[in-house]
Amino acid sequence: EPLCRAALDGRPASAEVPTRGRIYFVHTLPIPGENGVMSMGMLMALDITARKRAEEEVQRMNENLERRVVERTTQLEVAYRHLEALSAHLQSVREQEQARVAREIHDELGQDLTGLKFELSRLAQQLRGVPGEVSEKVTKLGGMVDETIHNVRRISSELRPAILDDLGLVDALEWHAEEFEKRTGIKCTVKAARRRIEAGPDLGIALFRICQEALTNVARHARATAARIVLARNRGHVVLEVHDNGAGIPPAVLTGAKSLGLLGMRERTRAFDGELVIRGAPGEGTVVRVKIPCRALSGRPEDAHPGL
Structure with missing residues (x-):
């Protein structure tokens, strides 16, 4: 027509x-x-029959391919969410196990060493004024026990700092900053809005571990003389920042196969639907910034992935 x-x-x-x-x-x-x-x-x-049939076949193949791509993408997204949930669960289990081991080390081994120290002190008093090799060995053993007690407390705190459970995140960060400064000689300060942030235990340990790893990187790579920890609440997010005045984080550290610590920081951040940004430039230091939605303040990592 x-x-x-x-x-x-x-x-x-x-x-x-x-x-x-x-x-x-x-x-x-x-x-x-x-x-x-x-x-x-x-x-x-x-x-043009053959050409039209070929075009129709190509169209069917494209539609089939698009459908399969959508299905596969959906499967991968579901698998990725499950992996994230599993990673968060494993982090939680690991922290629980470390807390249990820390308690056992502190309670059982610590008590035994304290008892041994007490007995050695009594023996030293009994041998007071008695010259000879035995008295010297008792004194030396007392010093070794003191050092062992110190190491036990240090290992227990590294596994799970009791101050984090007893007094909260801010006090734990201040304690860790002091220990970091004593150990490395790098001046470390903490600025925190104490009254405005009440992180739950899971988020608290996650932020503490991220800060711990960030300071470890400062000591290893930055050649810094000062570091600063900032914890604040800003526009619906809790924000943790670790600054240093060092050489700036090398690109190889961010992308290298050995950057497992940074990978752990990213996993802990993602577990709470957060965002991790690391900025650094030669001669300008490095900033590690973690931003977590406030809805995660009292939640668990698994709660960030409902239905998994």
Whole structure:
């Protein structure tokens, strides 16, 4: 019908015409006579059945491919969410186990060493004024026990700082900053909005471990003389920042195979739907910034992934 109307109007026209199971590309071209009246025309027909069927097959294949890509993408997203949930669960289990081991070391081994120290002190008093090798060895053993008690307390605190459970995140950060400064000689300060942030135990230990790893990187790579920890609440987020005045974190540390500590920081941050940003430039120091939604303040890592 469109071809007929075009021919009657004296216009060229083209159309795909199906007939008897075939498809033709038809083109009509009116030819005017001497007086301008259309007296004849030209019609060309090309069998395009094979091409159309090939196009339809390609279309079906594309649609099938798109559907499979969508299905596979959905499967990968579900698998990724499960992996994130599993990672968060493993982090939680690891922290619980470390807390249990820390308690046992502190309570059982610590008590035994304290008892041993007491007995050695009594023995030293009994041997007071008695010259000889035995008295010297008792005194030496007392010093060794004191050092062992100190090491037990240090190991127990590194496994799970009791101050974090007893007094909260801010006090734990201040304690860790003091210990870091004593151990490394790098001045470390803490600025925290104490009254405005009450992180639950899971988020508290996550932020503490992130800060711990960030300061470890400062000691290892930064060649810094000062570090600063900032904990604040800002626009619906709790924000932790660790600054240093060192050389700036090398790109190889961010992307290298040995950057497992940074990977752990990212996993802990993602467990609470948070964001981790690390900025550094040569000679300008490094800033590690973690931003966690406030809805996660009292939640567990698993709660960030409902349904898993």
